[in-house]
Amino acid sequence: MRTFDPRRYTGFFTITLACLFILYAPLAVVAVYSFNDSLSITRFEGVSLRWYQDVFFGLEAGKFRTAAWNSFTIAIMAATAATMIATAAAIGMVRGGNFKGKPASFALISMPIMVPEIVTAVATLIFFSAIGFSLGYVSILVAHIVFCIPFAYLPISARLQGIEATFEEAAQDLYASRWNAFRYVLAPIMAPGIMSGFLLAFIISLDDFIITNFVKGAGVETLPTAIFGAVKQGIKPDIMALSTLLLLFSILIVTLSYLIGRTGDAKNPE
């Protein structure tokens, strides 16, 4: 029997290369021009680190620093809260048996992934103004917690599904209360899933633009909204430097999340 091998199809390599090019060429251009020793964004005139220096010490450095601080603190808090909620949700969904409304619960949890982001953004904004919630740092944080939940939930529940319920039963059999069974047995075994869920939520929060832009109110910026604001006044190479830094950081976190999620299977995480 012949096995299915997509490489045998004519044009396979061409199409693959075209896709990769379309995906990565813009990123490559940004990365390369961030080292350009010129104000021009079309002509390359020698290598320099001046735009990186500009990001940290230039005219707009203060603005970027505040935005970066907002982005990181919001991402850490939102990811932490979302991970805790997602862990509780995963335990309920995976260990709760076949309770009534389980499919509905799953749909609710994963809704933010399915719904177009602009819809969530508009809805969140309307909701906040309806209840008179003042827009700013806290409103961004709340919105981020909500849309980060499904991203944290997916790796956590995947991990939990691979863990047999007998571990918790054995813990309870050995006089552990439900909380202690979670703390000493389930949580350590789930840890890679929880960590990878946290990192995913963190990165999603860090680079969110649409929802943040709607609910941020005046005066509070995160990195993506600050970058967008700067770009509106014309693309300067310092934006490319900043974007490249952000890109590297994202790659780092995503790789970390992937590696952690992969460490060992549920049976022997060593």
Place this chain on the structure above:
Amino acid sequence: MTNQTPIAAVALRSVGKDFGDFTALKDVTFDIGDNEFFTLLGPSGCGKTTLLRMIAGFEATTAGTIHLFGDEIETLPPDKRPVNTVFQNYALFPHMNVAENIGFGLKMLGWSKADIDARVAEMIQMVQLGQFVHRKPSQMSGGQQQRVALARAMAPKPKVLLLDEPLSALDLKLRQEMRAELKSLQRETGITFIFVTHDQEEALSMSDRIAVMSAGEVQQIGTPEDVYEHPANRFVADFIGETNLLEAEAGTVDGQSVMCQFGGSSISATTTGAVAPGQKGWLSIRPERLTIGTALGEGSIPARIGQTVYLGTDTQVMAHLEGGATLGARMQNTLAGADRLTEGADIHLTVAPGAARFLVE
């Protein structure tokens, strides 16, 4: 209960379990004595694990009551029951080493560090795992993991130890060694063992008493000898050991003994229940209770040798009776090349006294 009767370690009264409209256990009633090695034996799916899980507290009863040393335990969660389990897949905590696994129950009970260390050392010595203290379960063989699971469950000195097919994952040699070891551990510690298995040999060789189960119901409870020699019904006779089961009809009845007609032959058999002449039932004869001889003796049945199968210690012989019935017999291979067992030879089968049993159901 009078003062003389000791309180049962586990007392089950009309215990039942339904999963939706499927009945996994029906009207289970029996007592397990203190210090007893008690075995639940039955084919796959008969409800052994379910019963064990109900005693451990992982599954709620849908009918009946369970008492542990006289105390009703229905409302107690698993962590409040003085019962520990050796799980079928061991369920050792993968992120803890051997010592941490064994000490886990003690830690949860709030023992002091020094007490835990002493008890863990004692348990490690008991199961002879001295050199593995710092290993993780994934770095150990199945047999070693099995010992850790045993030590972990016994460390908190449970009143009752539940073992769910603990030997089924081991190879034959190790299984036989562990049987003897488990048995002597139970003797030394005096802990009540409730042991689940579907292996009748395991049950016979280790247990003080056996409960034979089928389809969620207890078929018979008795000592290994009881259930083997005096099976209560056809299922028990068939499930425990090998036997010849023949459709038979009761003839004259004289107390515990009944004359049975089967396939044109007749034989005297024992019975326990009340049997009326003419009643239909089953005749059970263990193959090793049949002897093959050449001469006609008292109570012997003429037969012709059919297929023979060499099995090492003995030879299985199919003997065809004149009436058409076939009986399997087992002859010990004490002499090399027993030439009288050639196919087609005429022989006489003698049934050992009391070896034939008439079963009504």
